[in-house]
Amino acid sequence: MKLDERHLVQLAAVVQSGGVTEGAASLGMAQPAVSRTLAMLEKRLGEPLFVKGRRPLQPTPLGRALAEHGQAMLMASRKASDLVTSFHHGKSGQVRIGGTPFFMDALISGTIADFQNQFPDVRIDQSYGYLPDLQAALLAGRLDLAVCPIDILDEGSGLRFQEILPGRNVVACRSTHPLLMKRKLEAPDLLDYPWIAPPPGSPLLADLRSLLLSLGATEIKVRYSGGSLTSAMTYLKGTDALTVLPHGVVFAFRKEKAITALPIALPHPERALGLLRLADAPRSPAVEAFAGHVAQSFDTLRHLIKRHEQAVVWGA
Incomplete structure (x- = not known):
């Protein structure tokens, strides 16, 4: 025997609420419509769903068992409705x-x-x-x-x-780097130190090459390359190496006070x-x-x- 899932949901609402009027209200339905559903369901089953003469309504064993299945469907339906609402509000x-x-x-x-x-x-x-x-x-x-x-x-x-x-690059170094002690830092001073090269494919690699070429470097003195941000930062903290980084990245590590930017202007990347x-x-x-x-x-x-x-x- 195939039962209509909607009928089981209505049965569950009535059992949960203890009355047809209350159950119908919880579903946003009219009381007569739910009463007709219950009567039709009892006729089809050939068995009563509620004990006669009991108020609030008391389900029979069969009514209770069917209501449990309906309750599962009712909860799934409500969860689905909540999911749709949550989705529309960007919360899921x-x-x-x-x-x-x-x-x-x-x-x-x-x-x-x-x-x-x-x-x-x-x-x-x-x-x-x-x-x-x-x-x-x-x-x-x-x-x-x-x-x-x-x-x-x-x-x-x-x-x-x-x-x-917006794009802005800086020359990053450890916070105790010797160049920070110079009274007047000039761009050629950067060539006295080794460099960390960004990973291949990074736009920063082209920026580094352009910077060093603009300073007159004939070759790039790279001591370390291809690492992740964490490994590059760790290397930077332990050496006098320099590297080119976006100012926003260096700024994000400002509270650690281990990495800083040299006070020297670089051309803004396009x-x-x-x-x-x-x-x-x-x-x-x-x-x-x-x-x-x-x-x-x-x-x-x-x-x-x-x-x-x-x-x-x-x-x-």
């Missing part, structure tokens, strides 16, 4: 985000933690990559968002870019950090909520960095 779902390693580790990972403190039911799947791989992943539907530095987005790429932080996504991506409230959180967090960071830069005297 999945966000697949990829980005360049240094920015992801220094800045985005903390932003993800802040976001999930507010939206604990949103799952974040993070991956690493540089611009070509990130663009391919977005176009193939493997990513929802990418965080990366970009200079020019090709027209007709099918992607859109939202700037969250690119900015931002969010990259499909121009016609399907609507995802969770992705929109996360993107908005990232943009707001970086707006705050931008003002903090600006205030910090105004307090620092950068050399020419």
Whole structure:
């Protein structure tokens, strides 16, 4: 015998509420409609669902057993409704985000933690990559968002870019580096020390080469290369090596007071950090909520960095 799931749900609501009127109200239905359902169900089963003459209503053993199945369906239906509501408000779902390693580790990972403190039911799947791989992943539907530095987005790429932080590089070193003791630091002084090279594929590698060539270096004195941000920072703390990093990355480590930036100005790279996504991506409230959180967090960071830069005297 096949039973209508809706009838079992109505039975469960009546049993749970102790009355037909109350059960109908909990479902947003009219009392006569629920009474007809129960009468029809009893006729089909050939058995009573409630003990006659008992108030509040008392289910028979069969009525109670069927109501338990209906209760499971009722709870599943309510959970599904809550899920839909949560999804529409961006409080549940999945966000697949990829980005360049240094920015992801220094800045985005903390932003993800802040976001999930507010939206604990949103799952974040993070991956690493540089611009070509990130663009391919977005176009193939493997990513929802990418965080990366970009200079020019090709027209007709099918992607859109939202700037969250302007480009600014600094020469990073340990906080006790000898160059910090010089009264007048000049750019050629940088050539007296070894360098940490960013990983292959990183835009910072091209920035480092351009910087050293502009200083007249005929070759790059690289002592360490290809490491992660954590390994590069650890190496930097223990040596007199220098490296080129985005100011935002160095700024993120300011509270540790182990790494700092030399007070010397560098040319601004012709690119900015931002969010990259499909121009016609399907609507995802969770992705929109996360993107908005990232943009707001970086707006705050931008003002903090600006205030910090105004307090620092950068050399020419």
